[in-house]
Structure formats: structure tokens, C-alpha cells
Amino acid sequence: MFNLFLNENMKIYRRARTWMLVVLLVLTTIAFLVAQQYTVKPSQVASSDWRTNVQQQITNDQKMLDNLGTNTDRKPRLEARVKLNQYHLDHNIPPTDQTLWGNMLKASSLVMVVTVFTVIIAAESVAGEFSGGTIKMLLIRPTSRSKILLSKYLSTLVFSVLLFVILFISAFVVSGALQGFQDVGVPYVYASSDGILHESNIIQQAVSTYLYSSVQMIMIVTLAFMISTVFRSSSIAIALSLVTMFGGSSIAGFLAQYNWAKYYLFENTDLTQYLTGTPMIPGMTLGFSVTVLIVYFLVFNVLAWVVFKRRDVTA
Amino acid sequence: MWAFFQWIFMNIWYGLTLNRVKRLFQGGNDVSTPIVQVRNLTKRIGSKTIIDHLNFDVQRGEVFGFLGPNGAGKTTTIRMMVGLIGITEGDVLIEGQSISENFERAIVHVGAIVENPEMYKYLSGYQNLIHFARMVPGVTKDRIEEVIRLVALENRIHDKVRTYSLGMRQRLGVAQALLHKPSLLILDEPTNGLDPAGIRELREYLHGLTREAGISVIVSSHLLSEMELMCDRVAIIQQGKLVDVQSIKELIKEGADSQVIFEVDQMELARKLLAQEPVVDAQEKAEGLLMVLDREQIAEVNERLVQGGVKVFGIQKVTQTLEEKFLQLTGGEQIV
Numbered sequence: 316m317f318n319l320f321l322n323e324n325m326k327i328y329r330r331a332r333t334w335m336l337v338v339l340l341v342l343t344t345i346a347f348l349v350a351q352q353y354t355v356k357p358s359q360v361a362s363s364d365w366r367t368n369v370q371q372q373i374t375n376d377q378k379m380l381d382n383l384g385t386n387t388d389r390k391p392r393l394e395a396r397v398k399l400n401q402y403h404l405d406h407n408i409p410p411t412d413q414t415l416w417g418n419m420l421k422a423s424s425l426v427m428v429v430t431v432f433t434v435i436i437a438a439e440s441v442a443g444e445f446s447g448g449t450i451k452m453l454l455i456r457p458t459s460r461s462k463i464l465l466s467k468y469l470s471t472l473v474f475s476v477l478l479f480v481i482l483f484i485s486a487f488v489v490s491g492a493l494q495g496f497q498d499v500g501v502p503y504v505y506a507s508s509d510g511i512l513h514e515s516n517i518i519q520q521a522v523s524t525y526l527y528s529s530v531q532m533i534m535i536v537t538l539a540f541m542i543s544t545v546f547r548s549s550s551i552a553i554a555l556s557l558v559t560m561f562g563g564s565s566i567a568g569f570l571a572q573y574n575w576a577k578y579y580l581f582e583n584t585d586l587t588q589y590l591t592g593t594p595m596i597p598g599m600t601l602g603f604s605v606t607v608l609i610v611y612f613l614v615f616n617v618l619a620w621v622v623f624k625r626r627d628v629t630a
Numbered sequence: 631m632w633a634f635f636q637w638i639f640m641n642i643w644y645g646l647t648l649n650r651v652k653r654l655f656q657g658g659n660d661v662s663t664p665i666v667q668v669r670n671l672t673k674r675i676g677s678k679t680i681i682d683h684l685n686f687d688v689q690r691g692e693v694f695g696f697l698g699p700n701g702a703g704k705t706t707t708i709r710m711m712v713g714l715i716g717i718t719e720g721d722v723l724i725e726g727q728s729i730s731e732n733f734e735r736a737i738v739h740v741g742a743i744v745e746n747p748e749m750y751k752y753l754s755g756y757q758n759l760i761h762f763a764r765m766v767p768g769v770t771k772d773r774i775e776e777v778i779r780l781v782a783l784e785n786r787i788h789d790k791v792r793t794y795s796l797g798m799r800q801r802l803g804v805a806q807a808l809l810h811k812p813s814l815l816i817l818d819e820p821t822n823g824l825d826p827a828g829i830r831e832l833r834e835y836l837h838g839l840t841r842e843a844g845i846s847v848i849v850s851s852h853l854l855s856e857m858e859l860m861c862d863r864v865a866i867i868q869q870g871k872l873v874d875v876q877s878i879k880e881l882i883k884e885g886a887d888s889q890v891i892f893e894v895d896q897m898e899l900a901r902k903l904l905a906q907e908p909v910v911d912a913q914e915k916a917e918g919l920l921m922v923l924d925r926e927q928i929a930e931v932n933e934r935l936v937q938g939g940v941k942v943f944g945i946q947k948v949t950q951t952l953e954e955k956f957l958q959l960t961g962g963e964q965i966v
Contacts, residue, residue: 318764325761330752448748452806455712455742456765457734628714 316462323470327436333474336432340478343428344485348418352493365413369400376400395506402504402512411517414498418490419521422482426528429482431557433475433532434539438552440467441540441623445547450628464623468540468616475529475536483525524587531584534608535560537615544619571595583607663726665690665739665814665846666711670720673706673870680706682870683720688814688848691840695861695878696850703870704850705745708818711848712742724814738766741812745819747803751792755783755802758791759809766810773809781805797828804835815839815847821856833860890928893918893944894935903938904931920948 327333376397383390403410411417441464444450453463491499503517539556543549563581570576577583577596583604588594664687673681681703688694696704709715711722713733722729727736749758759777763769778787781801791799800820807815815836821829833856839845851857857864858878866873894900900919904912907930912921923931928945935942 322761322764325753325757326750329757447750448746449750451714451744452748452762453765454714455737455740455744456762457738457767458765459734625716627716628709 316466319458319462319466320470323440323466324473327440327470327474333436336435337478337481340425340428340432340481341485344422344425344482345489347425348422348486348489348493351418351421365409366404368413369403369410373397373400373404399504399506399512408501408504409498411501411503414501415487415490415494415496416498416501416503416517416521418494419486420524422486422490423521423524423528425482425486426479426525426532427560429475429478430532430535430560432478433471433536434553434556434560435549436474437471437536437539438543438549438556440471440543441619442543442547442549442552446549454628460624461620464544464620468537468619471536471540472533475532479525479529479532483522527585527587530586530608531560531564531581534580534584534611534615537612541615541619545622567595574598577603578607580607580611664688665725666694666848667723667726668707668711668720669723671707671710671717671722672719673703673710673715674718680870681710684867684872686865686872686875688846690813690846691844692862693836693840693847693849693860695857695864696848696867697854697857697864698850698852698867700852702867704852704867705818706870707867708742708816708848708850709744712740712744712816713737714744738810739813740816741807741810741814742816743800743803743807743818743820744816746822747799747806749791749799749802749806752790754790755787755794755798755805758802759787759806762806763809769809773811777805777808780808797824797831800824800828800832804832813845815845817847817849819850819852821851821853829856836860889920889948890923891915891918891920891944891946891948892931892935892942893946895941895943896939899938900935900940903934903940907931907934917946918944 376393380390380393380397383393400410402408411420444453454460501517502514503520504512504514506512535556538559539552542555543552546552564584567576567579567581570579571582574596577599582595582599585595586601586604588599589601589604594600666688668684668686671681671684672679684707696707698704706715710717711724711729713729713736717730721731722736724736725739727739729736749755750761753761756774756778759774763774778784781804783798783801783805786794786798791802794802807817817836820832824832836847836849837860840847849857849860851860861878863875863877865875892900897914897919901912901914904919904921912919914920921931932942932945
């Protein structure tokens with residue numbers, strides 16, 4: 316089994332294409348963060364010193380609170396922000412979005428790029444053996460088909476972890492280069508839904524943000540792997556799973572008005588909805604979402620396994 | 631005295647080692663059982679029967695051919711034998727192990743190239759061999775080097791397979807099939823895309839394998855002339871059914887061994903002389919007189935002709951080619 320895993324890794328990392336994806340990921344991270352840095356942010360233009368900016372924001376928010384009138388919806392949010400900013404000033408803690416960590420957290424949306432690249436590798440993993448005819452060579456060895464499929468799946472997941480780590484490290488280095496590393500140790504301050512302020516470890520916060528966004532990645536990669544196995548075509552697998560990812564998540568908001576949509580995959584992939592306490596559809600709980608995710612995960616994998624095990628190889 | 635004991639001891643020791651070596655070559659199994667037993671092998675897809683109750687054995691150390699027109703079911707049968715395609719009914723036993731029930735224990739005796747030897751083009755030849763070596767227990771680095779030398783790829787083994795010629799890919803294919811010292815080699819259409827030199831090289835190589843290493847070989851082909859040179863026995867299949875299993879010698883000899891052409895100077899005189907013989911029915915052909923004779927009669931006819939004053943320049947047996955035989959067996963369906 317370990318040998319099979321080594322084989323699959325050899326087939327991934329001995330290809331120039333794989334390393335092109337890695338380089339592309341680093342370049343995308345750099346481009347993304349540079350663009351973020353030099354895009355004008357309305358609330359922060361005033362000064363390079365964060366204290367001035369925060370003071371300015373407090374003044375603005377207070378003005379807005381005074382003029383709010385009957386519109387009370389926004390009141391709690393504005394009050395929380397004032398409180399938070401005041402805390403930053405009182406304790407001399409720069410707000411996260413003015414340190415390198417702000418950029419780090421924004422770069423977590425690049426997990427989507429990691430997903431796309433891993434989908435490419437996942438799609439090629441099984442379908443590539445069929446289109447190249449090497450599947451015949453692979454399946455006439457004294458090894459069960461299940462083990463071969465498992466080693467392919469595991470090596471794909473390990474590749475996604477590699478890209479994930481590369482994204483995290485390069486985002487950290489680039490953010491630091493742009494904003495300086497002096498604020499690397501600041502705590503993360505946030506207001507929970509009841510308006511109470513909390514301080515937490517910023518590294519823990521960054522890692523968990525990245526990990527939360529990896530839930531959707533694992534589901535999409537598993538989907539791509541399944542399609543690759545069932546259709547034996549890497550292009551179909553790439554196209555279908557990316558359409559599912561972009562299309563599927565964009566209609567999640569629309570579908571949220573229907574109660575049955577809580578069984579829909581993309582209502583459940585964002586687990587951060589339970590941190591803020593406002594789930595996509597009322598009545599959903601963390602346990603419910605995790606169960607739905609596990610069911611989808613098992614269905615994808617079992618389908619791939621059954622098809623792969625029974626397939627007549629005529630390629 | 632000591633020398634005598636030593637001599638006896640040495641003899642016993644050598645005897646044991648020899649036996650062990652022999653057993654190794656024979657795959658550790660009973661020599662008398664066929665290496666492959668195909669029993670009622672059937673493949674149905676939907677209501678269509680593609681392979682219909684095939685039964686045959688392959689003996690140890692023979693080159694067994696699989697002959698049939700395109701679409702007859704050769705490739706399907708071979709794919710069922712190596713577990714790439716599921717078996718609807720019946721079974722294939724390799725070294726006594728069922729390929730459908732005991733896949734891993736059966737396939738470990740098999741080295742195979744199914745159709746083209748497709749390797750990972752983006753890897754080097756050596757990495758390809760490492761890849762397949764890892765999938766079978768007990769293949770050492772030394773064995774890999776040995777196989778590379780055997781197929782004469784030492785100079786190019788670290789180049790990417792993408793840069794290989796077809797002949798080199800074929801050799802790399804043979805190398806991966808031999809890595810784990812299989813007792814059965816299965817080659818599906820191995821001569822496809824090879825030039826005549828390559829085919830000859832492969833043929834000599836296969837003969838070498840069966841003679842020296844005692845490996846059994848199953849080859850499929852639609853090229854009769856090739857099979858004639860390569861195989862000891864052939865199974866002829868047509869539309870998924872086994873038409874016949876025969877040794878090449880029998881196949882060529884049978885029913886056709888007595889057509890003889892006499893090349894003579896005076897055709898008319900010869901005919902007149904032979905007309906007196908009741909059993910001989912001579913036909914005039916461009917090359918000479920053609921008649922159907924057994925061994926003894928050839929000598930008699932020759933004697934009569936010479937005594938009658940006819941000069942005999944040559945006596946030639948006309949053997950029926952495998953192709954003619956094949957057409958006869960399959961009812962005239964054209965192949966190739």
C-alpha cells in the first residue's frame with residue numbers, strides 16, 4: 316500500500332506540469348496581495364499611522380449613530396465597531412486589517428485557487444491512466460483495485476495539503492514583505508454576537524480561517540475524483556467539478572429561502588456560519604452540517620470505488 | 631576418506647540446489663498440470679455473447695498462439711485472463727489459482743503486455759520499471775538492472791519514454807512484464823506496429839525465453855505468417871467460439887502432406903508412364919506434374935519415371951500454408 320502511494324506521488328511530482336501549478340499558485344498569491352495593498356481602502360486613506368485612522372473611523376461611526384433616527388437595524392453593528400476600535404486604541408493593539416495578518420486573512424480566499432489546481436490533479440489521476448492506456452499495465456499487478464484507487468485518492472489529498480501549506484507560507488511572506496513583520500505578534504480582537512469583545516491568538520485565527528475554507532475544497536476535489544473515475548475523462552471531471560463549485564456556491568444564497576435546501580451541499584460547506592451564530596437556513600446546526608458533509612463525502616467515494624472496482628477495462 | 635565424504639556431500643548439495651532451481655522455474659507447482667486452464671470461459675454483454683464457452687489448456691514451456699480475425703474475441707479473452715474484464719461464466723486458472731476468485735495469487739505468475747505497451751511517457755524508462763517493480767513484492771534493484779540489460783536498454787533507460795522509438799517501447803514493455811520472473815507471459819498483438827526486423831527480434835527473444843527460462847507464452851495475433859513462426863500450438867477462434875486447437879506442425883501437415891510436384895523434362899511421356907499406375911492421378915502444372923502421393927509412392931513414381939527415360943530435375947512437397955488451412959477451418963472468412 317505504501318509502495319502504491321509512492322508510485323502515485325512519483326506520477327504527480329515527476330511531471331513538469333505539477334510544478335508549473337505550484338509556481339502559478341505563488342505568483343497568484345503575490346499578484347493578489349499586491350493588488351489588495353494598492354487598492355484604495357476608503358476608511359484607511361488618511362494616514363499611515365493606524366491610530367489616526369481608527370480615531371477617524373470612531374468619529375465617523377459616532378456621527379452616523381447620531382443621525383440614525385428610526386433605522387435601528389444598523390445600530391448594534393455600529394456600536395460594536397466603535398467599541399472595538401476604542402479597545403484597539405486603549406490597549407495599543409493595531410487592528411488586524413492594518414497588519415500583515417489582515418492580508419493573510421484576505422488571501423484565504425485563494426484556497427479556491429488551490430481547489431482548482433487540485434481538481435486538475437485529481438481529474439488526471441484516474442482518467443489519465445485510461446486515456447494514456449496505462450490503466451492496463453496498472454491493473455494486471457497483484458494488488459487490489461481498491462488499494463490502487465485509495466492510493467490515488469490519498470496522494471491527491473496530500474497534494475492539496477502541499478498547495479495549502481505553500482499558499483499559507485507564501486501569503487505570510489508576501490504580506491510581511493508588503494506590510495512589515497513588526498505586528499506579527501498582535502492579538503486578534505473581535506466582537507462576538509452578544510457584543511462582548513474577545514482577544515485571541517492571531518495565528519490560530521489565521522490557521523482556522525484557512526482550515527474552514529478547506530472544507531469546500533475537500534468536497535470539490537472528492538467530486539472531481541469521482542467524476543474522473545466514473546467518466547474516465549479528465550476534461551469532463553475538471554469542467555463539471557469547477558462548474559459545480561462556482562455555480563453551486565453562487566446559487567446557495569438564493570436557495571437558502573427554501574427549507575429543503577438545507578440538504579444542499581453548498582449550504583453546508585461554510586462552517587463559519589456557526590461561529591457568528593447565524594446559519595444559512597434557520598434550524599441548521601453544526602452537527603447537521605457535518606452529517607450532511609459526511610454523507611456527500613461517502614456517496615462520492617463509494618460511487619467512485621464501486622465503479623472503479625467493477626469496470627471492464629477496454630481502453 | 632575425507633575427500634570421498636566431501637565428494638558425496640557436494641553431490642547431494644548440488645542435487646538439492648538443482649532441484650530448487652528447477653522448481654523455481656516451474657513456479658513451485660506440479661509440473662504435470664497445465665499452467666493455464668481455461669474452463670467454459672464466457673463473456674456476455676447484455677444479451678450479446680462475445681465469448682462463448684472457451685475451453686483449452688496451455689502447457690508449460692510452450693508458445694501458445696491465439697489466432698482469429700479482428701473482432702473474433704482474442705483481446706477480450708486475453709483481458710479476461712488477466713482480470714481486466716469481468717468473467718460472466720466459467721473461469722481461468724493460472725498455476726491452479728482462479729483469476730476471478732484469487733486474483734492476486736493468480737496474476738503474480740503473469741507478465742503481460744495488453745495491446746500496445748503503454749508506459750508513462752513523462753517518466754523515464756527506469757522510473758516506469760521502478761513503478762511496476764514496487765507493485766510486486768520481491769523485485770530488487772539488481773533484478774531491474776538485469777532486466778534492463780536483457781532488453782538492451784542500458785543506454786537510454788534514464789531518458790523519458792516520450793523520446794523512445796516504438797521498438798524501444800516494446801522492449802521496455804517486455805522488461806516490465808519480466809520484472810517479477812513470471813512463469814507465464816501474455817502478449818496481445820505484440821507485433822502490432824513493429825517493423826520486420828523488430829518482429830524477428832521479438833520472435834527470437836520469445837523462443838529464447840521459453841527454451842532457457844522455461845516460461846510459457848501466450849500470444850495473440852491476426853497475422854498467420856507470424857504465428858506460424860512463433861508458436862508451438864495455436865487456438866483458432868472465430869466469433870467468440872473456439873474453432874480448433876492444434877499444434878502448428880499438425881496444422882500445416884494434416885491432409886496436405888502428400889501433394890508432390892515432379893519437375894520433369896518430358897511432360898507427355900511422364901504422363902503416359904504414370905497412366906499405367908492405378909493410384910496416381912497426375913495433373914499438369916506450370917512447375918511440373920502434381921500428384922497426391924504418400925511417402926512410399928514418391929519413391930516408386932520416381933523410379934518408374936527414371937526407368938522410363940524421363941529426367942527428373944526435382945521432387946517437391948507442396949505444403950498447405952497455415953493461411954489456406956485457416957481459411958478452410960473458418961469457412962473462408964478472410965483475415966488480415
